[in-house]
Amino acid sequence: MKLILDLDTGIDDALALAYALASPEAELIGITGTFGNVPMEQGIANDLELLELFGRPDVPVFRGIDHPSWSESFTVMPASGRFHGTNGTGDVAIPHVEGSTPATLSGMPAVDFIIDAVRANEPDDLMIVPTGASTNIAAALKAAPDIVGKARITMMGGALTQPGNVTPFAEANIAQDPEASAALVMSGARITMIGLDVTTQVKLTREQAEEFRATGTAAGAFLADMLAYYIDATETSEPYSAPGCNLHDPLAVAAALDPALVSTFACDIAVDVDGAGRGRTIGDPKRVGCPSGRVKVALSVDAERFVDRFMERTLDLVRRGC
Ligand code: BDR
Ligand code: CA
Numbered sequence: 001m002k003l004i005l006d007l008d009t010g011i012d013d014a015l016a017l018a019y020a021l022a023s024p025e026a027e028l029i030g031i032t033g034t035f036g037n038v039p040m041e042q043g044i045a046n047d048l049e050l051l052e053l054f055g056r057p058d059v060p061v062f063r064g065i066d067h068p069s070w071s072e073s074f075t076v077m078p079a080s081g082r083f084h085g086t087n088g089t090g091d092v093a094i095p096h097v098e099g100s101t102p103a104t105l106s107g108m109p110a111v112d113f114i115i116d117a118v119r120a121n122e123p124d125d126l127m128i129v130p131t132g133a134s135t136n137i138a139a140a141l142k143a144a145p146d147i148v149g150k151a152r153i154t155m156m157g158g159a160l161t162q163p164g165n166v167t168p169f170a171e172a173n174i175a176q177d178p179e180a181s182a183a184l185v186m187s188g189a190r191i192t193m194i195g196l197d198v199t200t201q202v203k204l205t206r207e208q209a210e211e212f213r214a215t216g217t218a219a220g221a222f223l224a225d226m227l228a229y230y231i232d233a234t235e236t237s238e239p240y241s242a243p244g245c246n247l248h249d250p251l252a253v254a255a256a257l258d259p260a261l262v263s264t265f266a267c268d269i270a271v272d273v274d275g276a277g278r279g280r281t282i283g284d285p286k287r288v289g290c291p292s293g294r295v296k297v298a299l300s301v302d303a304e305r306f307v308d309r310f311m312e313r314t315l316d317l318v319r320r321g322c
Pocket of ligand 2: 009013
């Protein structure tokens with residue numbers, strides 16, 4: 001399966017990238033930069049350094065839209081800084097390995113890359129995985145309506161059965177650009193929503209994080225330090241929840257590659273854009289009785305199978321690469 005990752009890198013975005021690179025059935029054809037955990041420019045700088053660290057400088061990175069559709073500019077939310085640090089990787093520097101080849105930024109805008117890729121591939125061969133604001137994807141679908149019927153999207157975002165994580169109603173990725181998320185989920189594209197309903201069920205513990213350090217590699221030490229920051233932040237902010245950190249974005253990549261990891265419910269989603277509920281994902285009252293079948297929401301996950309696979313694959317990548 002070919003993948004495009006649309007990342008706001010971000011600790012769990014970095015883990016999602018590692019998982020994609022570690023998955024033999026995935027062909028990562030490009031990373032498009034969005035904003036959220038960090039400004040878009042910081043996110044793509046992180047992507048380039050991570051690709052170099054993981055020995056994959058061949059993967060192209062594309063500069064995306066750097067602000068929400070409802071505003072001329074973007075400011076990182078305080079909660080994002082608490083979870084991801086000011087640099088997006090928990091204030092841990094991404095190590096440079098002696099002799100490694102730098103990755104390069106493409107001159108092509110992210111939206112153009114997404115449009116071309118959907119046009120050039122069969123629908124079942126390409127999955128777009130947005131794990132930040134929906135701005136790039138919504139802009140691509142708006143600019144090229146011919147790709148709506150072909151595009152397949154597995155997105156990390158939203159919450160159907162749980163409260164939000166940045167407001168009582170809104171999940172962070174949807175909250176960054178509710179108008180873009182609303183346009184995306186109403187577009188008619190085939191979408192699987194991997195929201196807090198399932199991503200809060202997949203936890204990585206301190207003991208598992210230390211397994212990366214035990215590899216004795218620079219990449220392993222980096223992942224362990226970054227995860228320690230993320231686990232501290234998560235356990236402080238969510239003391240009622242199980243120990244460890246949530247593997248939000250890696251689960252979206254894993255479900256894109258293996259949909260059987262989650263079970264889904266066909267439900268056309270709407271996104272509230274007004275009032276206290278701004279950013280809430282909810283069943284569209286106008287379509288509730290006649291689901292199109294094009295939007296599915298993951299409601300349960302085989303957490304043990306996913307976390308075991310995540311550890312096995314990413315440890316293998318770290319041992320192999322760096
Ligand atoms: C989502 O928001 C971001 O902080 C994470 O990277 C993830 O994509 C979780 O709500
Ligand atoms: Ca993210």
